Amino acid sequence: MIGHELAGRYKIIERIGGGGMALVYQAQDILLNRYVAIKVLRQQFVHDEEFIRRFRREAQSAASLSHSNVVSIYDVGQEDDIHYIVMEYVEGNNLNEIIKERAPLQVEEAVRIATQICDALGHAHQNQIIHRDIKPHNILIGRNGRVKVTDFGIARAVTSTTITQTGSVVGSVHYFSPEHAKGVATGEKSDLYSLGIVLYQMLTGRLPFLGESPISVALKHLQEEFEEPREVNPLIPQSVENVILKSMRKNPQERYQSAEEMMEDLETCLLPSRINEPKMEFEEDEDSTLVMPAIKSMERSSRPKDEPDAEEDGPDEKAAGRRKRKWVKPTVIIASVLLFLGIMAGVVAYVNKMLEVPEVTVPGVVDMPEEDAIRLLEESGLAVDPEVIREYKPGVDEGIVFGQSRPEGTVVKKDSLIQLSVGAAKPLSVMPDLSGKTYEEALALLKAQNVNEETIKQNTEHNDEVDADKIIRQSPAAGAEFDPDQVEIVLTISRGKQTVNMPSLIGMSRDEAVKTIESLGLEVEAVKEKSSYDVERGKVMEQWPFEANEAVSPGTKITITVSSGLPDDIVNYRYNVPVAPAYEGEPSRIRVVFTDALGENKEAVNKTITTMETIPVDLVLAPNKDATVMVHRDGRVIDTYVVSYTDAKNGTVTEPTIEPPPVRDVPVSGGEGEGGSEEGGSEDEGEGHDNGNGNGNGNGNGRGNGRGNDD
Template sequence: MIGTTLAGRYEIIARVGGGGMALVYKSLDVLLNRYVAVKVLRQQFVHDEEFIRRFRREAQSAASLSHPNVVSVYDVGQEEDIHFIVMEYVEGYNLNEIIKERAPLQSDEAVRIAMQICDALDHAHHNHIIHRDIKPHNILIGNNGRVKVTDFGIARAVTSSTITQTGSVVGSVHYFSPEHAKGVLTGEKSDLYSLGIVLYQMLTGKLPFLGESPISVALKHLQEPFEEPRLVNPLIPQSVENVILKSMRKNPIERYQSAKEMLNDLDTCLQPERMYEPKVTFANGGAVFDDEQETRVMPAIRADVATGAADYQSTDKERYAPSYDQSRTAAPGSLSARASGREESSTNKNGSNKPPVKKWVKPTIWIGSTLVFLGILISVVFYVKSLLVVDEVKLPNLVKMTEEAALQELAKIGIHAEDPIIREPKEGFAKGIVFNQSKAQGTMVKEGSSIKLYVSDGEPTKPLPDLKGLTYNDAVKKLLEMGFDISHISDKAVYDEHAETGVVVGMMPEAGAKIDPKTGSVKLDVSKGKESFAMPNLVGLTKDAAIAQIEASQLKLAKDGIIEEPSFAAQGSVIKQYPYEPNDPVIKGAEVKIYVSSGYPPEAINYTFNLPVAPAEEGKTSTIRIVYTDARGENTEWGSKKINTTQVFSIPLVLAPNKDGVVSVHRDGKFVDTYPISYLDAKQGTVPIPEVHPVDGKPDGGAGQAEEGHGQHAEGEAGQGGESGSNAGTDTGVGTGANGG
């Protein structure tokens, strides 16, 4: 079935369970993209039309149930000879698995589970649906703790059909109610009896009735008392035991009258005021289940009475006297009355006290009735025996088959696998392969019986060692020694603040996880050291701004990390960073030094260059842009000005012995001229002052410079001597042009 798609939408993925009537598969509803459980009818039932009809009708009826504690039925369908029901898929475990693993459960947990089952039964009973197969296998516990009751409708269809067709009772005999075991009509109280057994098993870890055969267990339900829960587990509160005792009464009249009544009792049984309440008692103690159909034993008939002898002993007279007296006082129309009349008539005729001639009539009736009863009883015995005689079949060898193939092989001979199938790791057997069967090949077993299958869950797993702290090579060596294939070992380089490069800092799966080395994979996280990032640019920042940037980048300012030295940069600004240049890779916590300008060096000269500039045409506006180069840097923008007449602009320069100044002028976006200012001229006061030509506006030298120099020197007269111009140049930075004149 695995890989099959039913109804064009239910893709069978894996088998998750099954019983005597159907198999359950986890499936994907490709239309709605959700997982569902698909229950598929076993092949031996697919040709029984009456069963199929009831199966579908009851499954559709169960689909009408809508309750948080009931597994929802989504769809019912048929594809060729496959009959299936689509139900809600519950991710978790069934209660039988939980009981096997953890029983006895705590009282509060068991009561909580029982309350949710009871709530589901109350909803079903109100919708006129009787489950009839309440047992831990049909109770699912989701990973969220929600209890879900499953197989509503299917249990009813199975029971109804098999009783009608074979006269036998089908179900889980350990959870039968007495009326169910007798084959009489079952109702809501039968479900409550089964729930009582489930609660008993959760709290004690054992079943109340066990036997060598299903018939012996069924008889115990009818006739024998069970060991009280508190005798098995003294930790059970008396109030909880009272719930079990009442729900498991053999007489349905003495049980809870409804699921709602039992739910209310469960809801309060763990309240402090109830936990030590008196033990519940019943009128007829532990009497067996009695009803009007019970078979009764008749007294044995003496041989001399059977032959009609007249002279029976006085003790026989006493023994049969009640019957005899009753016959004499019977109604006139009865057989006894007519016989008595004839006896009296005979006595009067003969005038004698002799016993009547026809006194054999009554013993004959007794004997005939007894023989008829015995004949019926013998017929019933032979009929029942004929039902119990089942053909035997020889078991095949299922070992090394896939689970699916083994189940199909069993279905061919009318045998089914016990639920659940045992799944465990087995060396030498791949996952899904049968490695053992409870009854050996060639064993003769009854048709319709079951055997236990053991299916491999893969190779045995081994716990992973802790590889953290080892070098990558050592970790790989250890995994190879365990049996891992090198292709199943992968690594990923990660930053780590503490581990050295090449050391394993993480692993998936984690240490201790169990894994099959032949099929499993391991992923190792290997340190590549601390995470690096680009060093920020500190040059040009003020000292305080640079320190703030270092801290924000999670770096450290080295001890004595602020070094001041002369520079042509502005005083207090960072002129260099060490040992990381801007954009160099650096890790968190690295130490950094900064060099801060303490001001210009002593040999530097602050010089103001006065530059006369004229517009392109006198009276019309021109845009003048000036750029200069000095010891502070190349091509520094001085700025732009709009003029319509000749103006003188002061350009502040810083000159050094190895760095002269240069001033460039642009007018209306076009280059005009460049003016060099040497360090030596500035120091000696011999920097020539350009003069603007009066005609074309182009700067010029010569007499015009002397005139300009004169004009810039404290408004002195034109034509003053060179010495005077030199002094003016020293004082104002512009008069030096006169010396050149």
């Protein structure tokens, strides 16, 4: 099948799986240029109407479903004796392979997979379809983590006239429900039982029931209890074990009543409020003591009940026999004797002729070209069988004889028939299309055709059209025939677009930025100007469309924005702020902080004074940004002034004034009644005087409260 073009549309690439009924191939849909999976009925069943019916049933069952967790059916058809179904190709692994590789799985992963399977079953059940063969082999996990349920080969549509298929046990015995093993009606709850076993296997790495034969396993489903999941894997939360215990009840009435109910339980079982919930308890299962009924025979008599016995003569034949004439019997006897005598005479004549045939010795023709061998045999008085056995044999060239039906030196009668075995050309493989694949994907396809990895060479080059690490071209070309033992394969792999690392242009001068862009093979599309309160005039403040350290292809156009300096509508204003110590002649730490259009909390002065003085503060005001000046004395905010843009522009700013500082008339050491200590007395007096040093003008130069505004 490899290389065959099915229905003139599907080119078979490789075999990727198979089951009891069919083989599965990966193929390319030439019409739609996509990969598909094609299930082909095994040849031994192509004349079996029951299998063909079951095979078609799969297509009908799955085609009626449309769900993100069900493998989609694209096409179904027949070409000669090839019955096939074209379906969605899922790139990934089946769940059985994942379980073998790394079971037990993480609880979160197992619950996520089971939830998606449950969602698919819910959709199928809503469409009156029971899968009847849920097992890890039929669960595909895509590389994106999406779960896909496949193989509805024994699914049965539930209708009012046909509820179950009795008389045969269909499915995989390790995942049977008890009612399935009995061969009685199987419904939605049977699928949920099988899903419970799949979840059990994902979390424990083992099956709940094992036996020496399918019958013994089926009996265990009916009669025995399984080892509880948490006994095998204590890391399983109780809430998750409860889901398994309920789905695997032998009595269907004690299981989940629908896939939706089970999915709701799965979606909530890992919530903190449920993880440590009590273990689910059930009454003793009545079915656990039942004995499995005898398996009903699938064979049926091919003869209808009302068909008469073929050995019985009908009344008409008996009557006709009585009417036979009496002279017939002697005539038959005489004719038989004459015929026997004629045959004997012929045999005697043939034997005499054979006795007179001369004998010849068979020559050896092995390792001779076919034409020379035929010529030698005929010259030796022998006949060559026209049915020459032609097959590829390692070490034997095409057209060279490697076997003869009578060994060399054998004495035979003249004209005896000799059959030759002749070497044929080695069957060639067809090179798959590797374009757009990664090296690992290509290697897997080539190894499937027995190509040695050492014969595969890799070249790399930049390419603007093909993503990095994908194959651009190949040699031999796709579709070419090749000998896996002699071929040399060259794969050219894309390194992606040729790129450079975009530098940061921010803070550079215009000329520096342009020079840097051009040195990297990039182009300057535009230089824009924009006013800024923060960036110095002539310096780059923005770059577009790529930020620093991003990969950029050569030839890409870059736009830079250069600062044109402060906006035209700003107002520069010098604001004179009066400051004074707490007490005249005594040191106080003065700190003046201001906020304007150029920034926040900028320090104008930070020094110690002993007498009143004025601090000039140069402010820059914008239409949408007033200025604020804060005066701190000895760590406290004592005055806050607001200078508005409008007042500064119109010259209507009220200059602040303060009262001169008081002169301390109380000894520094303090006395009784002034706080009990030097520190306490100073604080009390400072509070009183701070309240008097403010300025209460209504334009924002208001009187401050030094006591309540610690820095």
